[in-house]
Amino acid sequence: MTSPMYILHGAGPVAAMQDKLGWYLMIVSIIVVVVVGILVLAGARRRHDGRDQVARSGSGMRWVIVGGIIVPATVLVVTFALTIATEDATASPPADPAVTVQVIGHRWWWEVKYLADPAHTVVTANEIHIPVGQPVRVELSSADVIHSFWIPQLAGKTDVIPGQRNVAWLEADSPGIYRGACTEYCGLQHSNMAAFVVAESPAQFAEWLETQAKSAAPPSDPDAAAGLAVFQKSACAACHAIRGSDALGQVGPDLTHLVGRMTLAAGALENTRGNLTGWIANSQAIKPGNDMPTMTLSAGDLQALVSYLETLK
Ligand code: HEC
Ligand SMILES: [Cu+2]
Known part of the structure; x- marks a missing residue:
């Protein structure tokens, strides 16, 4: 229903950081696989020839130290540092988010609450409206089992755990509807547990919030x-x-x-x-x-x- 879920088209700063790390990991992994593949082939061919003196010579030892220790250690350390830096930047919302929204996982739907104005709690379901270009803090909790919150174009997965409050943040660069899903199997209707982030201009968002804060009028008809x-x-x-x-x-x-x-x-x-x-x-x-x-x-x-x-x- 409505927009498909894209995982390769990041549309906000959190997704952009995660995309960057993802591409880095992908490229480094491909290089490692190719290099190791070439070495294995070369080794097999050499054994076939019966010429293995090189391994015992000084230049062979240098290869082992550089190729077996220094290069892999550098790759691992750099990958570790980039991963930690990305996790740190994506895990902690900016100190002063424009909007704070509580998202509560239920089997099999999402409750969405805004507590911005203490006089009016806005409660809705499965649809998270946000102002475009502004950071949004998402406080996640669960009413029953473990769920996981994922809006792939805006932010990676965050577990939604009963008895615990996890915090994610997201921001959309341009207006639009970003589809997400529960991504931790939570029972029979897990696959029918979509969430939609609706990013709109700050003025439209304010208007939406004002409408949502109103009570329902008694019907006249x-x-x-x-x-x-x-x-x-x-x-x-x-x-x-x-x-x-x-x-x-x-x-x-x-x-x-x-x-x-x-x-x-x-x-x-x-x-x-x-x-x-x-x-x-x-x-x-x-x-x-x-x-x-x-x-x-x-x-x-x-x-x-x-x-x-x-x-x-
Ligand atoms: C035992 C509790 C229960 C009763 C009784 C009940 N509902 Fe529901 N209703 C739910 C739950 C839970 C959902 C969410 C289902 C889901 O998405 O998995 C729901 C979903 C809905 C929705 C869809 C809301 C949305 O935003 O997706 C509507 C509309 C609705 N109910 C109307 C009614 C009406 C009208 C009645 C009375 C005839 C009724 N319900 C009785 C529990 C109940
Ligand atoms: Cu779920």
Whole structure:
């Protein structure tokens, strides 16, 4: 769904540092393999000839010291130093990040929280909006098992571990949608656990955050109002929160601004009215084993529910 996942097209400073190290390792490895291959072939041929005096002469010893100790040791030390330097630079976010976002791994979706303004906690799912060109601190935790957070074009993998808070940072050089995924096997629906970073201009980001901080307005349309009643009296409200209503559930994604999201169920479906109806009618057929049970709703209740959810802009 939406943008593919590129691992070779870095689009921000963290990815650029990791790309550079990756290419360095790749090139050095190729050179080492080729050189060792040539030496092995040459050695085999020499043994064949039965001429091995060179190995015992002084020039042979020099070869062993230079080729067997000095060159490999230099390559290893330089590689070690570059790796440590890259890890250090990519692991610690800049001291004053523009935005801090909490990302909580759930089986099988991502909860996304912004605590920038203490009066308003913004909670959304599977979509991380960030201002372009500014460093973003990502605080990672898990509600259940070990997951791993990976947005290949922006930053490498960081484990998401229950009972621990790991920190990653990322920054996008240009606006766009960067697809990521959970990259630590976490059960049945691991492959349907996409995350999307939406990088937009700082003004657009501020506007988005302001919209997200608002509570849902009570529906005016009678069909939608009936839908809200269904939502509150059925199990939905026990698992989902809609800020501004009585629904405070914490098991599933916050639905306050559901319509603004691109996908449903962590990239499993495009967010359209038809897919939303299908998801509520039988989410287990779409994402088997996910934590939303199949509920029996009358056709009327289902339509009312969808009409209500479609007002959550
Ligand atoms: C037992 C808890 C539970 C109940 C009850 C429940 N849900 Fe869910 N719901 C979830 C979970 C968990 C997810 C996330 C599934 C996933 O992506 O793996 C979810 C996902 C969703 C989504 C997709 C949200 C998104 O951003 O991807 C919608 C919409 C939704 N539920 C609506 C409803 C409605 C409407 C009801 C009542 C008819 C309902 N749910 C009942 C747990 C529940
Ligand atoms: Cu996972």
